[in-house]
Amino acid sequence: MASTTQPAKTAETAQKTAPAPSKQRNMVIAKVVAILAVTLILYFMPVPEGVDPRGMHMAGIFAGTILGLILQPLPTASVALIGLAAAMMTGTMAAKNEALTGFGSSTIWLIVAAFFIADGFLLTGLGRRVALIFVSKLGKSSLGLAYGMALTDFVLSPATPSNTARAGGVVYPIVKSLAVVNNSEPTTDESRKRLGAYLSLTAVQVNTITAAMFVTAMAGNPLAVGFAEKQGVHITWGTWALGAIVPGLIALVVMPWVMMKLYPPTLRETPDAPAQARQQLKESGPMSRGEWIMLVTFVLLLALWILGSTLKIDATSAAFFGIALLLVTKVLTWSDIAKNSGAWSTLIFFSVLVAMAEHLNTLGVIGWIGTSVSNLVGGLPWAVAFVILFLVYFYVHYLFASNTAQIVAMYAVFLSAAIATGAPPLFAALMLGFAGNLIGGLTHYASGPAGVVFGSGYVPTSEWFKTSFLASLVNVLIFGVIGTGWLMLIGLWR
Known part of the structure; x- marks a missing residue:
């Protein structure tokens, strides 16, 4: 009895554990399908006016790479290199003067x-x-x-x-x-x-x-100050x-x-x-x-x-x-x-993302996003419009691998849109300036410090995205509510 029962238990255990590799394989396949779907949808979208013909191709590959970094069907550096290869092979990024520029940052x-x-x-x-x-x-x-x-x-x-x-x-x-x-x-x-x-x-x-x-x-803060100065702030x-x-x-x-x-x-x-x-x-x-x-x-x-x-x-x-x-x-x-x-892996994935983000700006995709947003809030009361602009400016950083890159690409556009809606210019300039820093922890590629810490291996990608999003809401509330009240109190509301 004992000799026949034990193998039966072993076989039963094996049957229960056998599906695990298959389930894991199916999860990887599902992740890859999702990444490809997002990439292809954006890749073949009609090109908006003012955007380079390669712009939506770059947007699709960048979005697919970011989704790959979130879902991680492969290690981080591997996903980044695959995204870079896709950009080069499709002609979206030229190897000589576009695809590898991030490695010189x-x-x-x-x-x-x-x-x-x-x-x-x-x-x-x-x-x-x-x-x-x-x-x-x-x-x-x-x-x-x-x-x-x-x-x-x-x-x-x-x-x-x-x-x-x-x-x-x-x-x-x-x-x-x-x-x-x-x-x-x-x-x-x-x-x-x-x-x-x-x-x-x-x-x-x-x-x-x-x-x-x-x-x-x-x-990036002095850049924001310079952009504000050009708009009279x-x-x-x-x-x-x-x-x-x-x-x-x-x-x-x-x-x-x-x-x-x-x-x-x-x-x-x-x-x-x-x-x-x-x-x-x-x-x-x-x-x-x-x-x-x-x-x-x-x-x-x-x-x-x-x-x-x-x-x-x-x-x-x-x-x-x-x-x-x-x-x-x-x-x-x-x-x-x-x-x-950790250092060399960080060099690879961060260099790829910075190059892609800069290329999105060069192709006019980032400018198109900023302009589209400003047009959407044109008829709203300025307070409501500014809240929308602030939040969009804050969370669009999921598309960026650098605080400074976003400031260069979008600060002036959003400040101009905020002023056009009637927002007090100095208030708008300062709040968007603060936001340009608070965004630096949203993702593991959001800023230099984020890259350093992510490379240490202590914080997995999934935990980073979830926890940092919730932490960002705390900063948005503190700077948005208390910060606004403080600026009004000290006379920087103009």
């Missing part, structure tokens, strides 16, 4: 450099030491750690025009170290959800807020900062708590962590040669990023100078750089 290479700088923190142990210091001061809870990162980002933001440098070169290495110290790595769901996923995604959302608070906190550094300070500070206080509710870590309370951290710091002894070199390099990089506009040194050049110092002093080796798969 200094912002993308700054993201890649940030990965290697983070490696320096981890390999030397300096990141662990800094993390232990943070834990010893704020480590009684995961929420306290998140507020520590938020404070760091806020203090640096007025003097760091590159939000990617700030998030990727300063905050991200500390977040990664804090996660690793607390046994949270992107190797398994259980491990990443322990702390790293929460801190990583919260850092991105916080960065969008600090970038919105100062003209000098994000590279004068915005000074002080005007922007005064307009953003109240909604910005409230958002900074609220966001880590909101993320704790939306995307909670499994590690909530760590009452013994401060004492343990102090003990580990004591056991670590004095700083090593590698740690000192990493610290000096880090301080030098921070100075170059802050003073970059004065010294005429851009953030990417400074980052590669820092990497060169780490290589010369053998704190990093080429082997360390070569095996950082």
